[in-house]
Amino acid sequence: MDFTLTETQTLIRDTARKVAREVVAPQARAVDREERFPKEVYTQLGELGLLGVNVPEAYGGAEAGVVSYALAMMEISAACASTSVGMAVTNMAAELICTYGTEEQKKKHVTALVSGRAVAGAFALSEPHAGSDAGALRTSATRKGDRWVLNGAKQWITSGAYAGVMVVWARTSSEGNKGLSCFIVEGGTPGLIVGRAEDKMGLRGSNTVPLTFESCEVPLENLLGREGDGFKLAMVALDGGRIGISAQACGVARAALEASVRYAKERKAFGQPIAEFQGLRWMMADMQTRLSAAELLCLRAAQLKEAKRPFSREASMAKLFCSETSNWVCDRAVQIHGGYGYIDEFPVERYLRDARVQTIYEGTSEIQRLVIAREIFKAVGA
Amino acid sequence: MGPKADAIVLFTMTDPAKGNKGITAFLVPTSTPGFNRQPPDKKMGINAAWSCTMYFEDMKVPAKNLLGKEGEGFKVAMSTLDGGRIGIAAQAIGIARAAFEEALAYSGERKTFGKPIRDHQAIQFMLADMATEIDAARLLTLRAALMKDKGQRHSPESAMAKLYASEMAGRVTNKALQIHGGMGYSKEMDVERHVRDARITEIYEGTSEIQRIVISASLLKE
Numbered sequence: 001m002d003f004t005l006t007e008t009q010t011l012i013r014d015t016a017r018k019v020a021r022e023v024v025a026p027q028a029r030a031v032d033r034e035e036r037f038p039k040e041v042y043t044q045l046g047e048l049g050l051l052g053v054n055v056p057e058a059y060g061g062a063e064a065g066v067v068s069y070a071l072a073m074m075e076i077s078a079a080c081a082s083t084s085v086g087m088a089v090t091n092m093a094a095e096l097i098c099t100y101g102t103e104e105q106k107k108k109h110v111t112a113l114v115s116g117r118a119v120a121g122a123f124a125l126s127e128p129h130a131g132s133d134a135g136a137l138r139t140s141a142t143r144k145g146d147r148w149v150l151n152g153a154k155q156w157i158t159s160g161a162y163a164g165v166m167v168v169w170a171r172t173s174s175e176g177n178k179g180l181s182c183f184i185v186e187g188g189t190p191g192l193i194v195g196r197a198e199d200k201m202g203l204r205g206s207n208t209v210p211l212t213f214e215s216c217e218v219p220l221e222n223l224l225g226r227e228g229d230g231f232k233l234a235m236v237a238l239d240g241g242r243i244g245i246s247a248q249a250c251g252v253a254r255a256a257l258e259a260s261v262r263y264a265k266e267r268k269a270f271g272q273p274i275a276e277f278q279g280l281r282w283m284m285a286d287m288q289t290r291l292s293a294a295e296l297l298c299l300r301a302a303q304l305k306e307a308k309r310p311f312s313r314e315a316s317m318a319k320l321f322c323s324e325t326s327n328w329v330c331d332r333a334v335q336i337h338g339g340y341g342y343i344d345e346f347p348v349e350r351y352l353r354d355a356r357v358q359t360i361y362e363g364t365s366e367i368q369r370l371v372i373a374r375e376i377f378k379a380v381g382a
Numbered sequence: 383m384g385p386k387a388d389a390i391v392l393f394t395m396t397d398p399a400k401g402n403k404g405i406t407a408f409l410v411p412t413s414t415p416g417f418n419r420q421p422p423d424k425k426m427g428i429n430a431a432w433s434c435t436m437y438f439e440d441m442k443v444p445a446k447n448l449l450g451k452e453g454e455g456f457k458v459a460m461s462t463l464d465g466g467r468i469g470i471a472a473q474a475i476g477i478a479r480a481a482f483e484e485a486l487a488y489s490g491e492r493k494t495f496g497k498p499i500r501d502h503q504a505i506q507f508m509l510a511d512m513a514t515e516i517d518a519a520r521l522l523t524l525r526a527a528l529m530k531d532k533g534q535r536h537s538p539e540s541a542m543a544k545l546y547a548s549e550m551a552g553r554v555t556n557k558a559l560q561i562h563g564g565m566g567y568s569k570e571m572d573v574e575r576h577v578r579d580a581r582i583t584e585i586y587e588g589t590s591e592i593q594r595i596v597i598s599a600s601l602l603k604e
Contacts, residue, residue, distance in 0.1 A: 155564070200568060200574075343426070353426065356574075359560060360566070364560065
């Protein structure tokens, strides 16, 4: 087992760290406060290869692998989670089209996503009544001559109002999981209606919208994969997506810990810096230990995916542990800051609000536990 | 209520050499020359409760505005805080109860895998833990309140009530949000507000760390 990074991985991490510090972090507070979608940042991330870290160079990607992708996500997330969630979804959409798309689909849509030309990618799976339970989706796609016609409603779509390229799941037959198919829909297609953005607790700079499809027509060649492959594609994409959110959680938690260490050295109580009190030192030791465990779970899942080995169980364990750890670490960071942790002059209350969604999206903690338990029992043949 | 208050109780250090015994309390009208305050803080929660930073520059206060005796400020503050802790413990319990009731109702409406989520055992266990913790916090708080009513010393009991109730509110409101899934993260539902409002109860009126100091000090004294 080797924990050292390759040259490429180091390069990607350092590139991401630089843009995170110089461009993303300085505007993170305003992005949150003003609910400002960081559109222009995505162009810069695209130029640096960060919107297609695991996408072949032939389609404009960095071709640097999954571990590099996770490292890049950690860096951008430590600066601004609103920005990094859009980055994650764009990478996911590009990768999915790369894996299952035709040559034409890759040339057209992947290059648009990875370069930042499409601004962002979107991933339209969840519906008002079905999130974690993908088999219960209702949006339909019917073939009419040389077009597919989509009808239905989607919810919680990240970057939905800005995305130039969306991957949309719809039912092509009534047979549960086997009746699902996947489509590429370009932003602005007639019949695609973007609803009012959600007013959220955190990630306030990311755009989350409901989408309605009203006889929305796409050409036949926009079917991604084969008819009926939708469920499989969703599961593959979600497994990978979990690595992205795990990395996001690690990045936010690291930022919270760093802020806490800085503050604890400055703030005094009872005549000494609070960093000198054992209660706080132990708290911070626990924060660092859990964070390191989280980072390793995340990178292990990334490495397995990169080696093209099964990684569902490991990705779910990473997502469960990283998201719960990040909430705990950010919560402790607020506590260490005392009253200052509750006001927006310090970033830790934002970290806590941003972290809160991590145990929910990309499969709730409860869903991760279902996946992990299923894999455990499968392994022992029970 | 700093940004709106017409008068404040101000704690000052009148004799730094005496430490806690050098603290003195004053009643100060905010119209007093030399009194300044900053705009309201932007906070994570309790957004209708305004707070701010205050500055005093050569502010002259008549001697009759002294509250209690000179050097008794610490005693004044501590007696208010002990009572205040019971209030915040009760606040935490109220917030947690609201979040619990909303989660209970929602778990009957929301369906996954063909049945209401409250029919899944993991959700049932979460609800059971939430109800148990709320009751435990309520009893700790009522015990402290009863002791105060009877005029008994209640510092460690109030600290235990405040510590447990506020941390309980953090856990219960977060579980309630979790039960709501994505809807819980949206401002359309009340539960994300409960999480944000509950968070301050672990900080103000003495942080959890201060409560632990009070509790352990009383244990070690015996």
